[in-house]
Amino acid sequence: MRLFTTIAGLRCHLERHRTQKTVGLVPTMGALHPGHLTLIERARRENAIVVVSIFVNPLQFGPGEDLQQYPRQLEEDQRFCQQAGVDVIFAPTAVELYGDDPSDSDILTEFTQVQPPPAMTSILCGHSRPGHFQGVATVVTKLLNLVQPDRAYFGQKDAQQLAIIRRLVADLNIPVTIVSCSIAREPSGLAYSSRNQYLTPAQKAQAPILYKGLQNAQNVFQAGERDRTSLIAAVTSELSWIEEIQVEYIELVHPTTLIPLEQVEDQGLLAIAARLGSTRLIDNSLLRNRRPIIAIDGPAGAGKSTVTRLVAQQLGLMYLDTGAMYRAVTWRVLQAGIDFTDEPAIAELVSQCQISLISSGSQPQSLRVWIDGKEVTQAIRSLDVTANVSAIAALPVVRHELVKQQQRWASKGGVVAEGRDIGTHVFPDAELKIFLTASVQERARRRLQDLQGEDQGTVSLEQLEADIQLRDQRDSTRTLAPLRQAADAIEINTDGFTIPEVTDKIISLYHKKASSLHQG
Ligand code: AMP
Numbered sequence: 001m002r003l004f005t006t007i008a009g010l011r012c013h014l015e016r017h018r019t020q021k022t023v024g025l026v027p028t029m030g031a032l033h034p035g036h037l038t039l040i041e042r043a044r045r046e047n048a049i050v051v052v053s054i055f056v057n058p059l060q061f062g063p064g065e066d067l068q069q070y071p072r073q074l075e076e077d078q079r080f081c082q083q084a085g086v087d088v089i090f091a092p093t094a095v096e097l098y099g100d101d102p103s104d105s106d107i108l109t110e111f112t113q114v115q116p117p118p119a120m121t122s123i124l125c126g127h128s129r130p131g132h133f134q135g136v137a138t139v140v141t142k143l144l145n146l147v148q149p150d151r152a153y154f155g156q157k158d159a160q161q162l163a164i165i166r167r168l169v170a171d172l173n174i175p176v177t178i179v180s181c182s183i184a185r186e187p188s189g190l191a192y193s194s195r196n197q198y199l200t201p202a203q204k205a206q207a208p209i210l211y212k213g214l215q216n217a218q219n220v221f222q223a224g225e226r227d228r229t230s231l232i233a234a235v236t237s238e239l240s241w242i243e244e245i246q247v248e249y250i251e252l253v254h255p256t257t258l259i260p261l262e263q264v265e266d267q268g269l270l271a272i273a274a275r276l277g278s279t280r281l282i283d284n285s286l287l288r289n290r291r292p293i294i295a296i297d298g299p300a301g302a303g304k305s306t307v308t309r310l311v312a313q314q315l316g317l318m319y320l321d322t323g324a325m326y327r328a329v330t331w332r333v334l335q336a337g338i339d340f341t342d343e344p345a346i347a348e349l350v351s352q353c354q355i356s357l358i359s360s361g362s363q364p365q366s367l368r369v370w371i372d373g374k375e376v377t378q379a380i381r382s383l384d385v386t387a388n389v390s391a392i393a394a395l396p397v398v399r400h401e402l403v404k405q406q407q408r409w410a411s412k413g414g415v416v417a418e419g420r421d422i423g424t425h426v427f428p429d430a431e432l433k434i435f436l437t438a439s440v441q442e443r444a445r446r447r448l449q450d451l452q453g454e455d456q457g458t459v460s461l462e463q464l465e466a467d468i469q470l471r472d473q474r475d476s477t478r479t480l481a482p483l484r485q486a487a488d489a490i491e492i493n494t495d496g497f498t499i500p501e502v503t504d505k506i507i508s509l510y511h512k513k514a515s516s517l518h519q520g
Contacts, residue, residue: 001082003089007097007146010090014049014147017087021048022479025149025176027140030054030091031071032080035184035192039153040084042181045484046424051147052081054091059098059113060135071197090147097142113138114172116164120258124160124251124271125282136161137168144174151177157184157191159269159284163258179428183283185211191283198279206242207281210272213238213250214285217270221287226264228252231287235272248273248280255286266290266412290413291317294510295423298436299472299483301443303494303502307436308418310503315510320409320417321357321367322426323389325402327380328355328371330392334384340391347397355405396480420475423486432513433489434506440468442495 004010014023024047026039032054043050054077061067074091081089095101098111114137115121121133144152154162166178183191189211190196190204199207213235220234235250252261255269264287271284294317296308305323312319329350338345356370368377379385392398403426409415410427417426423433438446444464451459475483485491490509494502 001078001086001089003078003091005091005093005096007092010051010088010146013088014051017049020479022150023047023049023051023147025143025147025152026050026052027143027152027154028052028054029056029070029194030077031073031194031197032077033192033194033196035155035157037080037084038184039155039181040081040086042179042487043151043153044085045487046151046179047149049087050085051088051090051149052086053143053147054089055094055097055139055143057135057139058094059111059138060132062129062131065129066195066198069198071194090143097139111138114141114168116168120160120164120167123253123258123260124249125273126160128248128273133161133164137164140165141168141172141174144169144176149176151179153179153181155184156180156182156284156286157193158282159255159271159286160258163256166256189215191281193281195279195281199276203244203276203279206244207276209239209242209245210274210281210283214270214272214283218285218287221264221289226289228260228262231264231268231270235270239274244276246275248275252287264289290411291415292431292510292514293410293413293427293429294416294432294434294506295427295430295486295489296416296418296434296436296506297420297423297483297485297489298418298434299438299443299468299475301447301468302436302438303446303499304418304436306499307502307506308416310499311506311510312416314503314507315416317414317416318357318359319367320406320415322402322406322417322419322422324357324367324369324380325355325405326393326398327385327389328369328376329353329398329402330385330389331376331380331382332371333392334388340388343395343397346392346395347401350398350401357409394480399480419481420483421481423489424484425481428486432506432510433486434509435485435489435491436494436502437491438494440465440472443468 002013004013024043026036026043028036040050040052054074056067056070056072058067078089113134115134116137126133154165156162162180169176169178185191188208190208191211196204216238217231217234221231225231231252232250239245239247250272253259253269253271254261255267261268266289268287269284270287273280273282294311296304298304309319332349332353333346336349338349353372358368359366368375369380370376406417406426419426423430444461447464448461492502492505
């Protein structure tokens with residue numbers, strides 16, 4: 001692991017090491033705890049190089065806030081990062097980052113700053129922390145420019161910050177994927193925070209009441225309550241048990257736009273800020289009213305597509321046939337006569353194309369596919385499309401655009417999809433993630449049976465095993481959409497099980513999950 005305190009050192013290191021490798025950035029203010037660890041671990045799983053920045057950013061602290069007091073423990077943080085498998089720590093001084101000492105000069109007025117939309121910065125924490133999100137947006141923009149990561153990781157714990165950064169990156173066309181990680185909590189329910197260090201033992205015992213209040217609202221929500229006043233009251237009633245809690249706000253907003261909500265339609269963010277003594281704590285809970293998303297990943301030949309279709313059919317969910325989408329795009333590229341090496345022309349075409357998938361029954365053949373107003377249900381199964389679809393699907397731009405479309409399709413839930421990275425990349429917040437696998441021997445045996453059924457049984461079992469092993473190796477190491485098991489995926493080994501048995505297992509997992517969500 002390397003530590004850099006200068007921009008020059010960081011840049012030089014990244015220039016030398018990043019060739020063809022993905023970089024994940026985890027921006028922090030240090031005093032690292034298990035909440036940060038979830039971000040780092042996720043970044044470790046998804047990138048070749050992990051950079052953690054540690055910087056207590058003076059721009060985001062207001063007068064009278066805890067800038068001086070904020071815990072600084074670089075040596076401990078270094079050990080923490082080393083153990084977590086971090087490659088690079090970037091820990092600059094304020095002078096290095098802003099060219100001036102913030103305590104000597106008024107950098108607030110002398111430095112270019114990034115101003116997110118006022119509607120997003122003036123509510124929730126914005127009331128008591130004017131200028132805070134401008135400071136956050138400015139430092140995050142600088143860090144993104146300096147590290148140029150493929151992905152940057154932020155915690156759902158700071159939900160307002162996350163929404164603002166997502167907007168910032170979209171509005172300013174910053175080429176990075178923002179990945180959000182769910183809130184890590186102590187066994188008591190208290191969300192981990194560097195500021196928990198300020199709490200006395202007595203306050204630490206009281207602090208989990210924030211989570212209890214949110215849980216109470218979550219239960220009320222799951223029981224059908226959608227109204228702002230009642231949901232907020234569910235939090236307040238719990239908090240009233242502890243006199244020492246001074247509530248700053250309890251708000252219900254839309255998680256993406258941060259617009260206050262009177263009613264939760266598909267989703268809401270219930271957010272709270274409160275003080276215990278002089279320590280300010282924040283916490284939140286996502287209230288989701290959408291139908292579930294089930295993501296099924298796994299190696300080739302584990303039976304994913306058949307099982308996925310059956311699960312969709314039996315639960316009455318839509319089978320999001322991502323393969324059909326790639327085929328439709330391939331058909332469109334072929335039809336337009338674009339050379340496959342002309343990626344920019346393909347990018348233009350794909351980013352404007354409109355794909356519709358409409359299922360008119362439960363059978364696979366009942367899925368009808370349109371692209372740009374033309375029905376291509378039959379055409380996408382042609383030999384020409386089959387021969388070219390993998391070349392087209394291998395283009396990063398095609399994948400990027402289609403993942404966006406898939407996410408739009410599933411924004412209201414009610415979808416089952418399968419692939420190699422559906423649970424890790426396409427739908428990281430899917431309600432149920434399954435990693436369907438089978439031993440190489442079993443998959444080879446199934447393949448041989450299929451080939452014999454098709455009268456093509458000349459390949460040996462050993463050869464098929466070797467092919468499958470090679471394919472697994474290629475699929476899990478490819479840069480584009482590598483096969484990965486999400487940390488929260490349930491692995492099902494299908495060796496010795498029939499397709500209906502596996503389907504039943506997924507359906508029962510789904511019902512179990514749905515009832516646990518109901519119980520909050
Ligand atoms: P901070 O060091 O407090 O600025 O936090 C750095 C990143 O870690 C931010 O993206 C936070 O949202 C995230 N983070 C902090 N605490 C937690 C937690 N308990 N669970 C998940 N993410 C967290």
